[in-house]
Amino acid sequence: MGIITWIVLGALAGWIASMIVGKNSEMGAFANVCIGIAGAFIGGFVFNLITGVGFTGFNLWSLVVATIGSIILLLIINLVQKSRHDNANQPINR
Template identity: 70%
Template sequence: MGYIAWLVLGALAGWIASMFMGKDSEMGAFANITVGIVGAFVGGVIFNLIGASGVTGFNIWSIIVAVIGSCVLLYIVNRLKGNESTKE
């Protein structure tokens, strides 16, 4: 996947995850892209561990994997920071 596609996928996944986790107002575009790209990696690792395919390109499945990974990443970061403002 090209760099532009990674940025678009990261921005989309990070933005969706930040809305799910109640962090949308606290995060800007750069944070959304970063969380989305790292979340895609985290989601890929998680899905590979359970025997499913991870990020496979720019498609719906990859967006779902990236959003799930981004939500996991935001949850872990919030717990490490001691921030209880996540929606549970």
Template identity: 60%
Template structure:
């Protein structure tokens, strides 16, 4: 995937995950992109460990994997923030 596709998937995944995790008000567009891209890496890694297919390109499955990874990242960040 190209840089533009990573940014688009990252922005969408970060925004969707922040809506689910109720962190949208405290995050801007740049934070959503970063969370989405890192979440895509986390989600892809976890899917590969579990024997599934991770990020496969610019499609709905990759967006779902990135959203799941982003939600995991936001959950972990919330745990450290509340300490």
């Protein structure tokens, strides 16, 4: 796949995932593309382990795989940010 295809698929997957997770208002186009491309790798790896078929090119299946991978990535990011925020608000005992 060409770089333009990765960018288009990444933008779509990142945008759909950000709407599902509820972070659409916090993310811009560049963040959607980055999350979508990283999500394509994550989703491809996970689906390849489970079904034996991961990322197959520019088609609906690949969009689904990339979107699910992007959702997984956004949920992990939310957990890390929440844990960092919770730890920052705890008092220091001396």
